[in-house]
Amino acid sequence: MRILPTLTALALSTTLAQAQAADPMSDAEREAFRSEVRAYLLEHPEVLMEAIGVLETRQQEAEVMRDEHLAQANAEALTNDGFSHVGGNPDGDITIVEFVDYKCGYCRRAHPEVAELIESDGNIRIITKEFPILGEQSVLASRFAIATKLTAGDEAYKQVSDGLMTMRADVTEASLTDLAKGFDLDADAILAAMERDEVQDIIAANRDLGQRMQITGTPTFVFDDQMVRGYVPLAQMRQIVEAERNDG
Structure with missing residues (x-):
């Protein structure tokens, strides 16, 4: 399922960017942080599935709204x-x-x-x-x-x-x-x-x-x-x- 690595990378990069903005990390600290996130996700894969479910729901809602707009416009x-x-x-x-x-x-x-x-x-x-x-x-x-x-x-x-x-x-x-x-x-x-x-x-x-x-x-x-x-x-x-x- 290709969405899994994509979503993982997105979560990691977003969280990492937020952490860097609050408190810039050294290369060693950044690598340690990544390892902790990876370990957590491997230990709790249900978090990924929950995130995927939220993403799919939002995509479906966006498609419904798009189609309603298309129907109204035409x-x-x-x-x-x-x-x-x-x-x-x-x-x-x-x-x-x-x-x-x-x-x-x-x-x-x-x-x-x-x-x-x-x-x-x-x-x-x-x-x-x-x-x-x-x-x-x-x-x-x-x-x-x-x-x-x-x-x-x-x-x-x-x-x-x-x-x-x-x-x-x-x-x-x-x-x-x-x-x-x-x-x-x-x-x-x-x-x-x-x-x-x-x-x-x-x-x-x-x-x-x-x-x-x-x-x-x-x-x-x-x-x-x-x-x-x-x-x-x-x-x-x-x-x-x-x-x-x-x-x-």
Whole structure:
């Protein structure tokens, strides 16, 4: 564990500097002091573990504060970009923003649990951010979903988005055509719309937002101003929603 020598060195140097400032030591006295500190730490290693625990807690608190600031600073882009699909209760008292990639295994795992949360709660607004980061198939799937929304509207987008999240086949023009036909959608019109500049602009805007918010993986959730990076089980999501309501 690399943090142990780092923390030990930090503790030694800080304590030594403080001692020198109060009463300058000779080289021999300094060496003796170091030996005493080392002996104490070897005899009482639990002191190091306690210090490490404090350090990790402070780091976690700092990360939470940073993420809250990022969510607040980017609130307009998160919740009112003029394009992203809004589901659940549009007037809900809690807003969840989810950054998704259709080829992400954890997004697929979270998908039915997010749906259950939205349906069972009844007072949550859910905003989906297309965030393809796992390769060409991810990009192709997001372009198809966005093009569906542009050509066929929100309901069709939701159908296609759900279908893409559960589709096991490779994402190809043929598999996307089959998906669209399964929902009685005009596959040719959607495929043509995928080439529109607006489609790429939306993906670029989401990637820019993700970069500003230091998002490097999917799924990433923002519950009002609380950011959660990675898969969250249903029970924990419910706890987060309840905490956000209580804070509000």
